Amino acid sequence: MKRVVITGVGIWSCIGTNKSEVTESLRLGRSGIGIDTAREEYGFRSPLTGIVPDPDLKALLHRRLRVGLSQEAAYAYMAAREAFEQSNVTDEYLQTHEVGILFGNDSSAQPTVEMHELMCEKHDTQLLGSGLIFRSMNSTVNMNLSTIFHLRGINFSLSAACASGSHAIGIGKMFIEQGLQDMVLVGGAQEVNPYAMAAFDALSTFSVRTDVPSAASRPFDTQRDGLVPSGGAAALVLEDYDHAIHRGATILAEVAGYGFSSNGAGISEPSEEGSYIAMSRALANANLTAQDIDYVNAHATSTPQGDKQEALALSRLFGNSRTWVSSTKSMTGHECWMAGASEAVYSLLMLQNGFIAPNINLTDIDPDAATLRMATQRVDMPLQTILSNSFGFGGTNSAIILKKYKETTTH
Numbered sequence: 001m002k003r004v005v006i007t008g009v010g011i012w013s014c015i016g017t018n019k020s021e022v023t024e025s026l027r028l029g030r031s032g033i034g035i036d037t038a039r040e041e042y043g044f045r046s047p048l049t050g051i052v053p054d055p056d057l058k059a060l061l062h063r064r065l066r067v068g069l070s071q072e073a074a075y076a077y078m079a080a081r082e083a084f085e086q087s088n089v090t091d092e093y094l095q096t097h098e099v100g101i102l103f104g105n106d107s108s109a110q111p112t113v114e115m116h117e118l119m120c121e122k123h124d125t126q127l128l129g130s131g132l133i134f135r136s137m138n139s140t141v142n143m144n145l146s147t148i149f150h151l152r153g154i155n156f157s158l159s160a161a162c163a164s165g166s167h168a169i170g171i172g173k174m175f176i177e178q179g180l181q182d183m184v185l186v187g188g189a190q191e192v193n194p195y196a197m198a199a200f201d202a203l204s205t206f207s208v209r210t211d212v213p214s215a216a217s218r219p220f221d222t223q224r225d226g227l228v229p230s231g232g233a234a235a236l237v238l239e240d241y242d243h244a245i246h247r248g249a250t251i252l253a254e255v256a257g258y259g260f261s262s263n264g265a266g267i268s269e270p271s272e273e274g275s276y277i278a279m280s281r282a283l284a285n286a287n288l289t290a291q292d293i294d295y296v297n298a299h300a301t302s303t304p305q306g307d308k309q310e311a312l313a314l315s316r317l318f319g320n321s322r323t324w325v326s327s328t329k330s331m332t333g334h335e336c337w338m339a340g341a342s343e344a345v346y347s348l349l350m351l352q353n354g355f356i357a358p359n360i361n362l363t364d365i366d367p368d369a370a371t372l373r374m375a376t377q378r379v380d381m382p383l384q385t386i387l388s389n390s391f392g393f394g395g396t397n398s399a400i401i402l403k404k405y406k407e408t409t410t411h
Contacts, residue, residue, distance in 0.1 A: 001177045003241035005405060007249040008087025009345045010079035010187075013232035014050030015332055018082060023349045026357040027378060031214035031331045033228050039201075042194045046206035048216050050230025050333040052192045065148055068134030070108045072189035072337075073144045075233035080145055080185055083235040087249060089183075091150070100153030100181045102172045103141045104164025104188035106337045109196040111135035141189045141233075153181050159337075161392025162299075164188055165234065166340025169400050170258035172238045182243040188341030190231030197229045203268075205303060217334075218361040219300035219327035220307050220369045227301040230333035234342035253348050256385070256403035257286025263395025270306045270391060275299075275313035278397035282387060283317075286401045290317045292385055293401070295356050295375075297347050299389040300327035301334045310389065311369040319371035326359035326375040340390035340398055347386040347402055355380045 009019065014032025016022035025032070032050050039047040055078045057066050069077065084090075089099070115132050119125070134143060139157040146155050154175055158168045165188020172186035190196075200206065207226040209216040218224040244251055259281030263271035283289060296314060300307045314325060328346045329335075335342050350356055356379040365374060383404065390398045 002179060004173045004176045004255045005239055005241050005244050005251045006236050006253045006255060006348060007239050007244050007251060008083040008089065008237035009252065009348055010082030010235040011342060011345045012055065012075045012078045013332060013335065013342055014052045014230050017053060017078065019349060023353060025331065026328065026346060026349060027355060029331060029358040029360045029378060031360065033213045033216055033333050035210065035213055039194050044194065044198065044201045045204065046201060046208050048207055048210060048213055048228045049192060050228065050335065052230065052232045061148065067131035069144050070111055070135040070140045070191065071193055072105060072108065072191040072231065072233060073141045076103060076141045076145060076187060076189040076235065077148060079187060079233040079235040080149065083185065083237050087237040089237065094150045098153045099151050100175065100184040101142055101146050101151045101155050102158060102168045102184055102186045104158045104160065104168040104337050104341060105138060105141045106159040106161055106164050107191065107196050108136050108138060108140050110191060110193045113195045151185065154184065160396045161394055162334065162336050162339055163390040163392040163396045163398040164337040164340065165342065166390035166398035166400055168341060169236065169255065169344055170260065170398060173255045173258050176238055176240050183237065183239045185235060186238055186341065187233060187235035188338035189233040190336045190338040192231035200229060207302065215361050217302045217330050219298065219302045219330050219359055220311060220366050220374065221362050222364040222366050224302045224304060224307065227303050228333035230335045231338060232335060232342065233338055234345045236341065236344060251405045253351055253405050254403045255400065257282040257288065257401030259285060259399040261397045265395060268393050270309040271395060272309045272312040274395060274397045275310050275389065275391060276316055278399040279313065279317055279387060279389065282399035282401050288385065288401065290323065291321065293323050293387050294383045295324045295386045297343050297386060297388040298325055298327040299391045301329055307366060308368050311366060311372065315371045321373065323373060324356050324375045324379055325372045326357060328357055330360045330362070343388045343390065344400055344402065347388045351383050351386055351402060351404055354382050
């Protein structure tokens with residue numbers, strides 16, 4: 001099996017719109033959560049959200065390329081641009097080599113609502129314009145980025161709820177391992193407009209701790225009252241090791257393991273067993289044991305049941321061990337479809353810079369997590385291996401293991 005390495009990453013999130021800003025936020029434990037007044041006016045129970053700026057693309061893309069970009073595709077373009085730049089992948093390279101794209105995305109609500117409103121007003125499909133169809137389809141990210149960057153390899157979207165971005169990395173890894181692609185752009189994207197989140201708000205899954213927005217997301221804390229939605233995009237350039245070496249690329253890390261499972265139970269019901277199986281498979285795929293993992297970036301979203309079931313699974317694997325645990329969602333909120341990809345980027349930044357981001361707002365640890373070595377403050381230490389969890393509605397589970405690159409490492 002071929003080795004799969006990461007040669008570039010890009011990020012556009014509520015805690016920063018590039019790697020440098022995000023690294024600083026992770027170091028400082030700085031939250032990107034705030035109040036969206038538009039949600040209050042729209043009728044949300046909770047106006048809390050990750051505050052993600054919209055990029056100004058006018059100077060970067062011709063109008064004919066911008067017209068089909070949904071909000072999440074615009075975020076993804078910025079993340080992909082940064083990832084390709086770090087990987088030293090130029091437009092000339094993309095024009096002359098086959099590169100694939102696998103992106104996690106599970107909604108594109110805003111253009112669908114806009115289409116409906118236009119039809120109610122105009123009653124004429126001819127007045128909808130050409131861009132809405134490319135913005136409203138669930139594959140909006142893939143179809144736009146493959147066009148903009150001239151990507152001619154594998155090309156499809158993964159829709160797996162909040163594990164979408166993580167599964168995209170795992171499937172990209174498999175394509176490269178099997179020799180089907182030399183390079184694949186993978187990632188995840190999530191829209192943050194109110195239309196995308198109203199149905200979630202109706203389930204009363206969001207925190208209503210609005211007095212101090214930065215303290216609303218509280219993974220593993222006994223006082224947690226729900227998650228905070230967020231979004232943006234993250235991108236990673238995955239590459240065959242030999243291919244990367246041949247073209248002189250700088251290798252950032254190795255994608256050592258991918259594990260998955262499905263709970264097969266209630267559609268919104270988290271599962272200790274499902275979480276445990278996904279992590280165990282990732283460890284087996286990486287030929288590692290739980291004792292080899294330095295840090296787990298937990299899925300923990302700040303919901304009572306979700307955190308509980310993951311804590312039980314983590315305790316089975318890592319309880320009373322040296323492995324550190326925290327959830328970056330304490331700072332970012334739950335980035336949904338992009339979370340698996342963004343948290344892989346956050347994990348890589350920690351791996352490269354030798355620190356573990358804190359699980360902020362954790363003042364009273366849930367008894368179910370009592371045996372875990374929780375990082376309530378930043379931990380500065382060299383890291384070799386990180387496991388990142390992502391779980392989603394429908395019982396889909398994914399776990400990714402990143403390993404510090406060593407030239408002598410072999411599968």
